[in-house]
Amino acid sequence: MELLQIQQTATRIKTNVKQVVVGQEDTIDLLLVAMVSSGHVLLEDVPGTGKTLLAKSLAKSLAGDFKRIQFTPDLLPSDITGIHFYSQQKGEFEFRPGPIFTNVLLADEINRATPRTQSSLLESMEERQVTIDGNTRTLAKPxxxxxTQNPIESQGTFPLPEAQLDRFLLKIHMGYPTREQGIEILKRFKSANPLDTLQSVVTVEDIVAMQQIYSEVEISDDVLHYLIDVVEKTREHNNVALGVSPRGSQALLKAVQVFALLQGRTYVIPDDIKKMTKPVLGHRIVLAQRIGVKQGEVDAVLTEVLGQVPVPTEKAGIHA
Known part of the structure; x- marks a missing residue:
């Protein structure tokens, strides 16, 4: 797949999703970054902002399988991964796959499940496989x-531990629509739900082909040093108790390579790093004052970090 084809494929997906979702340009771009880089996304915002609608619109744009799990306190790991059951008809055990065996999985209100159930996603998210009763099964590609999770409600929820959060490439905050977007939403959904008639525009093979190319995007030594400087600065900040790990820096590199590719470039520039720093690193740092920490405080720390790190210039070899 050539660069032009990648851009065209991404544009088709984005245009299709926008038939249902009003606004959220940046959020759609970030979802595409996650899909192409084989990452995962945590959408965090108050109820009713369109998190589930956005996830379903992206899934329907892809001619693959889509499953949704409503996370609740009584959800068991086997409800996600599947079970072996005894078939009296066949006289042997059979495997009944769970919803984890799909291309796009919507884990709705993930923080309502117990830590044991949350942890059942760890292996599948990191290694793209599931081990059940000693048997390892490979998941589909992509x-x-x-x-999704609600950042306000705490009753009946189990906060995701750092190990679980680290499995997500991106953490995205959608926010409320503008007044004009709110009016457009009312008009668009006044008579029918456009999601019902949305058609797929790309194949599973298209996405897999894109996933095999992004690693070829170039990043010069100067820009690579800039990325590492940003990561190291999070470890030195006075308000940060736990900075970004080496896995976090690898996630940032992967994200900026895909983002550059989707912008039509075969090389990374410092602005790509600035764009991806908050969604990639925001959930990977622990502030010194953890109680009552708000997303705005994390964003403020990362804004300070970006302001303190010198940006390489074009003369320093961005295009090298």
């Missing part, structure tokens, strides 16, 4: 988990 495999994308889009999880």
């Amino acid at each position: 495999f994308l988990v889009i999880a």
Whole structure:
């Protein structure tokens, strides 16, 4: 797949999703970054902002399988991964696959499940496989988990531990629509739900082909040093108790390579790093004052970090 084809494929997906979702340009771009880079996304916002609608629109744009799990406190790991059951008809055990065996998995309100159930996603998200009763089964390609959670409600929830959060490439905050977007939403959904008639525009093979190309995007030594400087600065900040790990820096590199590719470039520039820093690193740092920490405080720390790190210039070899 050539660069032009990748751009055209991404544009088709984005245009299709926008038939249902009003606004959220940046959020759609970030979802595409996650899909192409084989990452996963945590959508965090208050109820009613369109998290589930966005996930379903992306899934329907892809001619693959889509499954949704409503996470609740009584959800068991086997409800996600599947079970072996005894078939009296055949006289042997058979495997009944769970919803994890899909291309796009919507984990709705993931923080309502117990830590034991949450952890059942760890292996599948990291290694693209599931081990059940000692048998390891490989998941389909592509495999994308889009999880949602409400940042305000705490009763009956189990906060995701750092190990679980680290499995998500991106954490995205959608926000409320503008007044004009709110009016457009009312008009668009006044008579029918456009999601019902949405058709797929790309194949599973298209996405897999894109996933095999992004690693070829170039990043010069100067820009690579800039990326590492940003990561290291998070470890030195006075308000940060736990900075970004080496896995976090690898996630940032992967994300900026895909983002550059989707912008029509075969090389990374510093602006790509600035664009991806908050969604990739925001959930990977732990502030010194953890109680009552708000997303705005994390964003403020990362804004300071970006402001403190010198940006390489074009003369320094961005295009090298």
